[in-house]
Amino acid sequence: xxxxxxxGIVSYGAYVPMYRLKAAEVNRMWNTSGEPVEEKxxxxxxxxxxxxxxxxxxQAVKRSGVNPAQIGAVYVGTExxxxxxxxxxxxxxxxxxxxxxxxxxxxxxxxxxxxxxMQTCISLVGSGMQKYAMGIGADTAQGKPADALEYxxxxxxxxxxxxxxxxxxxxLEASYSFVTDTPDFxxxxxxxxxxxxxxxxxxxxxxxxITGAGKALLAETGYKSTDFKWAVFHQPNxxxxxxxxxxxxxxxxxxxxxxxxxxxxNTYAGSSPLGxxxxxxxxxxxxxIFMVSYGSGSGxxxxxxxVREPIKNRRGGPKVKSYVDRKRYVDYATYLRHRGQIIx
Amino acid sequence: xxxxxxxREEKSRYRLMGEECIKCSAKYxxxxxxxxxxxxxxxxxxxxxxxxxxxxxxxxxxxxxxERFTPYVxxxxxxxxxxxxxxxxxxxxxxxxxxxxxxxxxxxKVTEDGQAGLLQYGYKFRPVVE
Amino acid sequence: xxxVAVAGIGFTKVGEPWERNIKELFAEAAxxxxxxxxxxxIDQLYVANMMGAHLQGQIGMGAMMxxxxxxxxxxxxxxxxxxxxxxxxxxxxxxxxxxxxSDWVLVGGVEKMSDLLPESVTTALVGVEDQEYxxxxxxxxxxxxxILHRLYSHEYGATPEEIGWFAARSHxxxxxxxxxxxxxxxxxxxxxxxxxxxxxxxxxxxxxVADGAAAILLGPAExxxxxxxxxxxxxxxxxxxxxxxxxxxxxxxxxxxxxxAYEIAKVKPKDIDxxxxxxxxxxxxxxxxxxxxxxxxxxxxxxxxxxxxxxxGEIPTNNFGGLKARGNPIGATGLYQIAETVIQLRGKAxxxxxxxxxxxxxxxxxxxxxxxxxxxxxxx
Numbered sequence: 001x002x003x004x005x006x007x008g009i010v011s012y013g014a015y016v017p018m019y020r021l022k023a024a025e026v027n028r029m030w031n032t033s034g035e036p037v038e039e040k041x042x043x044x045x046x047x048x049x050x051x052x053x054x055x056x057x058x059q060a061v062k063r064s065g066v067n068p069a070q071i072g073a074v075y076v077g078t079e080x081x082x083x084x085x086x087x088x089x090x091x092x093x094x095x096x097x098x099x100x101x102x103x104x105x106x107x108x109x110x111x112x113x114x115x116x117x118m119q120t121c122i123s124l125v126g127s128g129m130q131k132y133a134m135g136i137g138a139d140t141a142q143g144k145p146a147d148a149l150e151y152x153x154x155x156x157x158x159x160x161x162x163x164x165x166x167x168x169x170x171x172l173e174a175s176y177s178f179v180t181d182t183p184d185f186x187x188x189x190x191x192x193x194x195x196x197x198x199x200x201x202x203x204x205x206x207x208x209x210i211t212g213a214g215k216a217l218l219a220e221t222g223y224k225s226t227d228f229k230w231a232v233f234h235q236p237n238x239x240x241x242x243x244x245x246x247x248x249x250x251x252x253x254x255x256x257x258x259x260x261x262x263x264x265x266n267t268y269a270g271s272s273p274l275g276x277x278x279x280x281x282x283x284x285x286x287x288x289i290f291m292v293s294y295g296s297g298s299g300x301x302x303x304x305x306x307v308r309e310p311i312k313n314r315r316g317g318p319k320v321k322s323y324v325d326r327k328r329y330v331d332y333a334t335y336l337r338h339r340g341q342i343i344x
Numbered sequence: 345x346x347x348x349x350x351x352r353e354e355k356s357r358y359r360l361m362g363e364e365c366i367k368c369s370a371k372y373x374x375x376x377x378x379x380x381x382x383x384x385x386x387x388x389x390x391x392x393x394x395x396x397x398x399x400x401x402x403x404x405x406x407x408x409x410x411e412r413f414t415p416y417v418x419x420x421x422x423x424x425x426x427x428x429x430x431x432x433x434x435x436x437x438x439x440x441x442x443x444x445x446x447x448x449x450x451x452x453k454v455t456e457d458g459q460a461g462l463l464q465y466g467y468k469f470r471p472v473v474e
Numbered sequence: 475x476x477x478v479a480v481a482g483i484g485f486t487k488v489g490e491p492w493e494r495n496i497k498e499l500f501a502e503a504a505x506x507x508x509x510x511x512x513x514x515x516i517d518q519l520y521v522a523n524m525m526g527a528h529l530q531g532q533i534g535m536g537a538m539m540x541x542x543x544x545x546x547x548x549x550x551x552x553x554x555x556x557x558x559x560x561x562x563x564x565x566x567x568x569x570x571x572x573x574x575x576s577d578w579v580l581v582g583g584v585e586k587m588s589d590l591l592p593e594s595v596t597t598a599l600v601g602v603e604d605q606e607y608x609x610x611x612x613x614x615x616x617x618x619x620x621i622l623h624r625l626y627s628h629e630y631g632a633t634p635e636e637i638g639w640f641a642a643r644s645h646x647x648x649x650x651x652x653x654x655x656x657x658x659x660x661x662x663x664x665x666x667x668x669x670x671x672x673x674x675x676x677x678x679x680x681x682x683v684a685d686g687a688a689a690i691l692l693g694p695a696e697x698x699x700x701x702x703x704x705x706x707x708x709x710x711x712x713x714x715x716x717x718x719x720x721x722x723x724x725x726x727x728x729x730x731x732x733x734x735a736y737e738i739a740k741v742k743p744k745d746i747d748x749x750x751x752x753x754x755x756x757x758x759x760x761x762x763x764x765x766x767x768x769x770x771x772x773x774x775x776x777x778x779x780x781x782x783x784x785x786x787g788e789i790p791t792n793n794f795g796g797l798k799a800r801g802n803p804i805g806a807t808g809l810y811q812i813a814e815t816v817i818q819l820r821g822k823a824x825x826x827x828x829x830x831x832x833x834x835x836x837x838x839x840x841x842x843x844x845x846x847x848x849x850x851x852x853x854x
């Protein structure tokens with residue numbers, strides 16, 4: 001897909017909360033021995049998807065130098081909405097000062113809700129409807145006790161202010177969305193925790209859609225994996241993104257800066273967005289970035305970004321690494337308290 | 345839990361927007377109808393988002409609505425523009441708070457009206473993340 | 475303006491009288507004051523109460539208490555000024571008599587805090603602060619005092635133990651006091667090893683939940699021969715929030731009310747023989763002592779620790795136990811202070827008597843000093 005007006009990322013913001021639960025602590029609790037990631041990020045008692053989205057959005061606005069009143073859209077993608085009905089986006093828009101001349105809604109598409117939000121913002125700016133539009137992916141994913149996903153269901157997010165390519169730090173060359181009805185993971189409204197198809201979430205779901213979107217976009221653009229300096233893939237654990245990178249011909253060096261799941265966990269709608277933010281934190285003008293998200297249900301959004309000169313002056317304040325390195329470990333009981341899983 | 349009361353203070357709490365007296369330049373947070381100098385003319389004033397802890401306490405026996413968060417720190421903060429503010433300080437162990445530590449604005453959940461009621465968000469402060 | 479005298483006093487034992495409601499408590503104090511004055515006429519009733527709306531869901535206490543004391547029809551109103559309600563109601567009563575609009579004015583205060591759980595009482599107490607920006611932070615009244623406590627130590631080098639002495643000294647004076655909530659000594663060790671309430675203030679530095687009622691009958695000095703005159707009664711306010719104050723450790727409302735009172739009564743701090751100050755926490759007592767003029771700013775804690783406010787010290791303070799030991803049934807507290815001052819001036823304090831007490835000062839204060847009343851009484 002290409003836009004009529006050339007667009008790009010004008011600025012970005014990211015956030016990871018400071019508490020961590022080690023896989024070893026999960027193992028201590030359940031007498032198990034898994035380690036899909038080393039540790040995962042856990043919200044403070046007073047954080048949720050909205051506060052995370054706001055943190056990301058505020059940083060993006062600050063770095064952009066743009067008058068927030070000119071931001072014409074705020075779309076938040078998440079599967080852990082604090083309100084089932086009431087948009088997170090209105091609160092984000094109000095905090096950053098984008099109201100009242102703004103469009104907003106919350107998106108759900110499991111872990112690719114954030115990139116869906118970005119696709120919408122790309123189309124708003126690319127069609128000329130808005131000059132600036134912000135797409136955010138953020139989650140405080142719910143992990144069922146003793147389930148395999150408890151090791152990885154984590155909290156975090158990133159925000160991207162989309163605007164004119166000539167003002168951007170990374171121009172969008174093309175994007176592609178690849179979606180099928182593949183029920184690998186879902187949550188019914190009154191259920192606290194999602195259900196998943198275990199091994200079914202691998203080949204027919206994650207790998208099929210990422211390689212589907214990835215190969216299609218490579219074909220459309222004519223690029224090979226070696227044309228890219230960096231690559232970012234959805235990171236539900238430490239292994240999957242490494243495997244899918246290999247399948248598409250990308251190297252460890254290319255995915256390393258964006259691969260933070262081993263120490264942050266799977267931030268769901270924040271996952272590939274945070275990976276992109278971490279990559280932008282170290283990228284140089286001229287670098288090309290290949291990005292493919294994945295959301296259960298299922299689908300992938302693929303993007304080609306070309307980093308531009310302005311990036312050098314728009315990375316002020318804490319980087320993703322600052323948030324990753326800012327940490328305090330909690331024990332399992334404290335983790336439950338923080339996640340509101342203690343009945344009291 | 346009053347929806348209008350929460351909504352009325354949103355911009356002020358979300359954006360740390362106070363006001364400045366046009367006549368004598370005194371800064372107010374929150375805004376006030378009449379300045380100590382007698383003037384009723386004000387212009388919007390955005391508070392600095394960073395400052396230092398002047399003094400603090402640790403709340404262990406909380407008022408209604410805040411029990412879930414104990415123990416938590418409430419501090420008197422001197423912002424970098426000279427305005428003072430009372431606020432919780434989060435993302436730090438109570439024992440680690442010291443006079444003079446640098447803090448910055450953080451948008452957080454303040455309280456919630458049970459399982460079904462309104463979520464109240466607003467400003468808190470946290471040690472600066474570099 | 476004519477001179478006002480105290481004709482009679484009455485009060486209940488401070489504690490947790492579970493079977494008695496606010497009307498019964500109020501009536502006991504009110505009838506006690508009338509009996510003490512050997513007088514039956516009342517022209518005006520003031521009812522001091524802070525949290526009746528929260529604690530009992532009861533408003534309109536003016537008319538309620540007029541009925542409760544058998545006087546339906548009496549002009550009556552509830553006076554609320556936070557924790558200073560008692561002292562401020564007293565001020566209203568004094569103005570009523572001084573102006574000539576009323577002859578005999580009954581000022582009674584009541585509070586029944588034990589009706590609700592501690593967290594509800596905590597919430598009600600912080601009601602005197604700005605709800606949208608102070609109570610909003612989740613701070614409590616004790617928490618605000620704790621912020622001052624720490625700032626005081628930081629600024630002046632006073633140790634937490636020196637500040638903690640205020641509680642021990644108040645308790646010393648409660649021994650043998652029939653109406654006191656906690657009529658026993660409290661050692662400084664016990665104070666300083668009690669659990670943290672709101673760091674750095676410890677539990678034993680704070681007055682507890684209490685129920686009680688106290689009443690004062692006022693009349694024109696020309697008609698009243700008991701010889702206890704109101705030499706001055708003043709009220710002052712201050713910015714509510716510590717964040718709005720230029721010097722948080724200076725309680726401007728206390729300074730203002732005190733300065734005006736000293737001017738009207740034509741006395742200085744050194745002329746005061748007996749003193750009742752607000753020690754709902756130790757640091758409130760210390761700061762009050764300083765801003766009333768009895769200690770230099772920053773020296774109050776050391777003074778108290780060294781015995782200046784003890785019975786044998788330069789300024790005997792909280793002579794029946796103060797808020798900490800006699801107790802602090804909020805709306806009534808200011809009136810307990812005045813009643814106790816009257817007892818001292820009458821020479822009827824028994825083992826608690828400060829010899830030759832002629833002039834007494836009582837200070838009632840709301841929040842961390844947003845309202846303060848100062849009453850100076852004189853034996854003539």
